[in-house]
Every structure is written in structure tokens, then in C-alpha cells.
Amino acid sequence: MAPYDPQCSDPNVTASGFGDGTGLPQHVAIIMDGNGRWATQHKKPRVLGHRAGVEALRRTVRAAGERGIPYLTVFGFSTENWQRPRQEVTDLMGLLREFVHADVKKLAAEGVKVRIIGSRQGLEPDILALLDEAEARTAEGTHLNLNVAFNYGARDEIISAVQSIVELSSSGKTTIITEADVNAALMTRGLPDVDLLIRTSGEQRLSNFLLWQCAYAELVFQDTLWPDYGAEALDAALAEYARRDRRFGARKDSQNEPTSPARLEA
Numbered sequence: 001m002a003p004y005d006p007q008c009s010d011p012n013v014t015a016s017g018f019g020d021g022t023g024l025p026q027h028v029a030i031i032m033d034g035n036g037r038w039a040t041q042h043k044k045p046r047v048l049g050h051r052a053g054v055e056a057l058r059r060t061v062r063a064a065g066e067r068g069i070p071y072l073t074v075f076g077f078s079t080e081n082w083q084r085p086r087q088e089v090t091d092l093m094g095l096l097r098e099f100v101h102a103d104v105k106k107l108a109a110e111g112v113k114v115r116i117i118g119s120r121q122g123l124e125p126d127i128l129a130l131l132d133e134a135e136a137r138t139a140e141g142t143h144l145n146l147n148v149a150f151n152y153g154a155r156d157e158i159i160s161a162v163q164s165i166v167e168l169s170s171s172g173k174t175t176i177i178t179e180a181d182v183n184a185a186l187m188t189r190g191l192p193d194v195d196l197l198i199r200t201s202g203e204q205r206l207s208n209f210l211l212w213q214c215a216y217a218e219l220v221f222q223d224t225l226w227p228d229y230g231a232e233a234l235d236a237a238l239a240e241y242a243r244r245d246r247r248f249g250a251r252k253d254s255q256n257e258p259t260s261p262a263r264l265e266a
């Protein structure tokens, strides 16, 4: 993880307000679930479910870019996924290698900027090099920001953020901790909050994904198994999002100035 940067003044690190007026989420996050069940349904080995999942990821990245979504974050491998059988972990690492080798050039040409979030600990040196390569070769992209959460866990991320803030605090560099300080200490620094969180395969859990960043996300759960995902399913999720009334704890009809708790006490 890069060191905590208290100077980070990117306006995007704050909540995205009442939206951009187009009804389109600025930041979509996806828990790509159901590869194993898809494989079982198709009487195939699990690895082919994950392989079909990579195809779904390609379709979804393309569709998100075409629809003008600026930020897409996907959950590729969680810190808990190490508990899966060794062969499956090896298969997932192999697929990441394949994805980077096969797709980075094309992603760069399409203006997709790749960023990998997650812990680098425990990853093979060649994977680390590939992740760096993917980021470096797509660094100029301006069309779509694709964030791949790999070896990622939100609680680990929050612990690291707290640790870096404590270090700054004990060195006297900061005393009052703000939301912006925490945003800047997370691996997602510089990204807007998640507007829409999608989980496929009918499961309805966050599974330790972007817990801080999803504070006001709209949650959309779809029955589609991830390998079957693509433009049509994404459009259904976007349509559901557009129907939601986002209030962020406030009331849209309120004409009054916001009242702070201190003013209520006065």
C-alpha cells in the first residue's frame, strides 16, 4: 500500500452528493459471484467457470465504458479466497496472469486505466510484476478507470489506514481526523464513493468488499451467475439504480439550512 498522503486534495474523495443529474452512477462496484455454480450447472470443472467469468468481465468492462461509467471496481480475489483448495487458488492466479497478458494492450488502446487494490503480501513475484505492468501500461487511460481488487479485504484496508493515521498522529503531523483523512489513507484514495454495488448469483452479502466506500451505495442483487453477465444485465442494474431515490440521510424537499447537532443543543 502506498503511504498515507494527508495532502490528498482530490475532490473525488468525498461522497458524490446527489449524483451527477444523469441518473448514471459514477462508481460501480461488482462482486462477481457464481462462477462455481455456473460450472456445476454446465457440468464443467470450476476452473472453466472462472474462465467464463473472465469473458464476462471483458463484456462488462466494455459495456461500462460504452455507457460512460467513469469508475468500475471488481472483486477478483479476496483475502479470504486463500482458504479455497490450493488448486483453485492456483487456477485463479493463472487466470489473472492470462488476463493481464492478453488484455492490457487492448485496455490501454481503449483508454482504460487499470489500478490494482489489495495487499501485495503473499503474491508471487511474477504476479506482482504483472500488476505493476498493468498499471504502468494503462496509466494514461482517461475513458474508464478499472480497479481490480485482488488479494483485497476491506477490514485489512481499514486497519492499514488506521495504522498510517496513528503514525502521523503520534509524529504530531495531524490531530483531528477527518473523513477526507481516512479516504486518503485507503487503497481507493482518489476514487469517488461507490454509488452502485452489484452482486450477482442471488447472494446478498458485502463479503468484506469496500465497506467504508459503500456507506451510501445503492445495493443491487441480481440472480444472474457471473459468467452469464454482460451488457443486458448491467443495463438492468443501471435501470434499477436510476429508480432509486438517494437521500444520503437528508431530505431532498428540505428548504432549510442544514442543522448541525451542536445547533440543536444550543
Ligand code: FPP
Pocket (backbone or CB within 6 Å): 032, 033, 034, 035, 036, 037, 038, 050, 051, 053, 054, 057, 075, 076, 077, 081, 092, 095, 096, 099, 148, 201, 226
Ligand atoms: C466467485 O465465484 C468468484 C471468484 C472467487 C473470483 C472471481 C474471478 C473472476 C471473475 C475471474 C478472474 C478475474 C480476475 C481479474 C482474476 P465462486 O467461485 O464463489 O462461485 P460459487 O459461489 O458459485 O461457488
